[in-house]
Amino acid sequence: MRYIFDLDTPNLEILDITDNECPTAYPHVFEKATKLKKIVAGNINLKFDGMERIFYNLVNLEELDLQRGHFYNFPPTLLKYQTSLMSLNVDGNLFSSFPITLTYLHNLKQLYIRSNKISWITESDFIMLKRLRKTEIFVRGNPITCDCLHVQSLRLMKEIRYLFTDLNETVCKEKNITVLELLTERAFAEFQKNCQTGTWLPVSFSMLTILTVAIIVVFLVNKYRVHVDYVILKLRSRWKGVYSVESGDYGFDAFISYAEDDYRIVSSTLYQTLTQRGFQISFPDKDFIPGISKADELLRCVDKSRKVLFIITENFLANGWNSYAVQMTVTHSFHNNRRQSIIVIIKDNITIQRMPKDLRYIWWSIVSIKWPETSELMEQFWDELDLALKSV
The missing domain is CATH 3.40.50.10140 (Toll/interleukin-1 receptor homology (TIR) domain)
Structure with missing residues (x-):
């Protein structure tokens, strides 16, 4: 299956399209399937670009499974109307932060975001996750960074550690201990004390310099992204034998x-x-x-x-x-x-x-x-x- 068309199935409650290659979908594919309660769509490689409202009518959706879909982000309003959603599974994707669309999921019971690319949580992540009081969050398999540069992130995680169900199985990237072990009162106090010593300063300065250079590079790439994209697309067209039309010969x-x-x-x-x-x-x-x-x-x-x-x-x-x-x-x-x-x-x-x-x-x-x-x-x-x- 290469394309998901309109589902004219008003009584459908469960849809499973796991392991289908569906990079593109009709934006209003679920418009008539208003009774859907469960969607299982693992490993489909669907792109949500330009399809922020694809789930618009699925107000009864309770379970959404999007494992192994190569997602690194969701449109902010993708799940705006899914207030009945109780389980969201995005295991095995490429998220480096928690998707903003979680803001709307007030009744979410389980969030599976294991084996992604999350290294730390930000202030905005903290504020958003703190509102998910009823949610069990599973994060095992993420490369959680437990170094001194991210001590603030660890403090935030410590404050809401009751939300994370499997911190006892989540290993620190730099240490041979679990995140839960590090966040115990005694261990975390010792960790913060060590971070304040002068032995960390040279390493910290070097890493800060590298980070600054990386930010500048990212800024320049983003600023001129369209120009770079344009050159790449033109070169790709030439490689494929597609050339610009001559003046007056437009289709x-x-x-x-x-x-x-x-x-x-x-x-x-x-x-x-x-x-x-x-x-x-x-x-x-x-x-x-x-x-x-x-x-x-x-x-x-x-x-x-x-x-x-x-x-x-x-x-x-x-x-x-x-x-x-x-x-x-x-x-x-x-x-x-x-x-x-x-x-x-x-x-x-x-x-x-x-x-x-x-x-x-x-x-x-x-x-x-x-x-x-x-x-x-x-x-x-x-x-x-x-x-x-x-x-x-």
């Missing part, structure tokens, strides 16, 4: 980028009207090929389109992927001398100051059109958009 008049929650207005209003006016329009749900990365497909569709339309709404501004799409499009436009190719349609009375910064920086070269507030102005809006799409 589409425009590519539309929008928030998932605005899909209806794109598909039923923009797409239909512009198609009736003779334009060839591309947008993700219609033209992205399942199984291929969204970044690859975004660059391919933008490259094949004369213009790019951004539908700027409150939903758009709230979605991280859309910010990435803006940066990638702006980068592509300037690399290919297509600075007049971006059109912005503004809804919800959003001001320029709230626009993505990459759009603000090149606002002088962008055509912006405001979505009309009354139906009487719609025809004028379509004529204005028609003119912008036909411009060179």
Whole structure:
């Protein structure tokens, strides 16, 4: 199974798709399966990018098993509406911290997050976990760091150690003792005393220097991430024999980028009207090929389109992927001398100051059109958009 489609099964209560290769799913796959109580989906390699609301309608879900899925993070609101969830199993994944979406799981009884990559807990982890008073947390197999650089993390863990069920089986990364043994009153007092001695200072300074350099490197990589991604994607396209289209030889008049929650207005209003006016329009749900990365497909569709339309709404501004799409499009436009190719349609009375910064920086070269507030102005809006799409 390479793709999970719509489940038209309103009476289904248990779903087990373990060991199926499902990297992509229809965003509304569970919309009709409202009675689901248990999902077992171990080792499916599903990507949740752009699917923050995939579990939106599953308000009766009680058990979710996502073991060995190669997850390193979840969208913050992935489980926002699963207040009935009592068991969450994410054993054998790549989490380096506790997923923020746990904030919404007030009735969670068991959290299995064993054999991940968690080395320490942060202040935000501490605050979130402290609210999970009814939850048993299983962390065995994580590389818990028990050195002096992370003494504060260990203090926080000591304070909420009653939540962790298997600290007696969780071994410190640097010591041949369990975390529970270290966090006993006598052992932890001795540990803190040793950390305060001068013998640790040279090592601490060296590690701090390395950490600082690492942070700077990570900062620079993140700051120029889109530019790096763009070069990699272009090189990958060339290796595959896919080259940029020549001027005037585009497959589409425009590519539309929008928030998932605005899909209806794109598909039923923009797409239909512009198609009736003779334009060839591309947008993700219609033209992205399942199984291929969204970044690859975004660059391919933008490259094949004369213009790019951004539908700027409150939903758009709230979605991280859309910010990435803006940066990638702006980068592509300037690399290919297509600075007049971006059109912005503004809804919800959003001001320029709230626009993505990459759009603000090149606002002088962008055509912006405001979505009309009354139906009487719609025809004028379509004529204005028609003119912008036909411009060179």
